[in-house]
Amino acid sequence: MTETYHLISSVTCPWVQRSVITMRAKGVAFDVTYVNLREKPGWFLEISPHGKVPVLKVGDAALFESNAIAEYLDEVVEPQLHPADPIKRAQNRAWTDFLPTFGWGPGLNNLTYCKTREDLPEALENARLRLARLEGAIARERGNDGPYFNGVKLCLVDAAYGPFFQRFAIAERVLQTDILAEFPLVSTWVDALLADDTVTGAVDDTFAAEFDKNLERRGTLAWELMSAAAAAE
Ligand SMILES: N[C@@H](CCC(=O)N[C@@H](CS)C(=O)NCC(=O)O)C(=O)O
Missing domain, CATH: 1.20.1050.10 (Glutathione S-transferase Yfyf (Class Pi); Chain A, domain 2)
Structure with missing residues (x-):
């Protein structure tokens, strides 16, 4: 039976990207739903015990924690990304x-x-x-x-x-x-x-813009320097 994979995601999350890289390396097709982590919906909290992304729905089962997801995918989908030894x-x-x-x-x-x-x-x-x-x-x-x-x-x-x-x-x-x-x-x-x-490439098209917003929201030095460089252009 072919499984259906559905990733619960957030655009800038590095742990989510880890799951996406693993699926891309294995040619796994999957759907994506993005959640707003500042306003988590009830259905998400029901399937994510820590309230975190990624969650990978495999059929009716919900897997959480990016490491567990990677290990699961490596057990069930070729090519194996772990060493054989x-x-x-x-x-x-x-x-x-x-x-x-x-x-x-x-x-x-x-x-x-x-x-x-x-x-x-x-x-x-x-x-x-x-x-x-x-x-x-x-x-x-x-x-x-x-x-x-x-x-x-x-x-x-x-x-x-x-x-x-x-x-x-x-x-x-x-x-x-x-x-x-x-x-x-x-x-x-x-x-x-x-x-x-x-x-x-294991990110959404909006990643660059969303990551910049993330740098801004966190009040980072990188954002300050980027803004100064843009203003000087
Ligand atoms: N150990 C987790 C970390 C996942 C994680 O920290 N995800 C963040 C987004 S990058 C999250 O969902 N944060 C929401 C929260 O902590 O409330 C994993 O490997 O999956």
């Missing part, structure tokens, strides 16, 4: 476990959404600590010369981290920290992720 698979899972520490809070997100120039040094230092871990991970895990986390094939680790780097790259255009240059393996990995339409 159980040791490598466990190591990959460990690096996807690191994603919240890497991306969220004092990780890359605090740099992307940094509010003032004064906040920048601390945000950079926190991001640096986490990027150093990834640099070591790639040195150990990457086969051949990459370009993806495991080598030539996109895997679930790529699907997990790509959205966070995509958002950072937008802010970095004006922040110009050049922090990735300190981590050559991460840097070439990020180049590959950002050059891959399976990753960067």
Whole structure:
């Protein structure tokens, strides 16, 4: 039986994008419903225990948490994005476990959404600590010369981290920290992720405009610099 997939989404959410990348890499067709996370509808709260997106409806079942969704899809739809070797698979899972520490809070997100120039040094230092871990991970895990986390094939680790780097790259255009240059393996990995339409194209057409609004709403330094550059044109 062919399953029907229905993604409950929000335009700028990196965790949602992780699910979309996974489905694109597998050629899975799916419908999308966007919810307003500032005014969550009752039907959404009934199927999302934490009140968060993504939720993937598979037939009548509702899956939540982007990692569980990725793992489910990898079990049931070819091609498998996890490595075939159980040791490598466990190591990959460990690096996807690191994603919240890497991306969220004092990780890359605090740099992307940094509010003032004064906040920048601390945000950079926190991001640096986490990027150093990834640099070591790639040195150990990457086969051949990459370009993806495991080598030539996109895997679930790529699907997990790509959205966070995509958002950072937008802010970095004006922040110009050049922090990735300190981590050559991460840097070439990020180049590959950002050059891959399976990753960067896994967003709605309105993503760029909505993400800019997000930067503005959060009162970020990136938004201030973007506005100043636009005013100077
Ligand atoms: N651990 C969750 C995180 C999902 C998440 O934080 N989603 C955000 C949007 S990017 C959300 O739905 N936030 C609504 C809220 O927290 O009220 C996952 O991996 O799916």
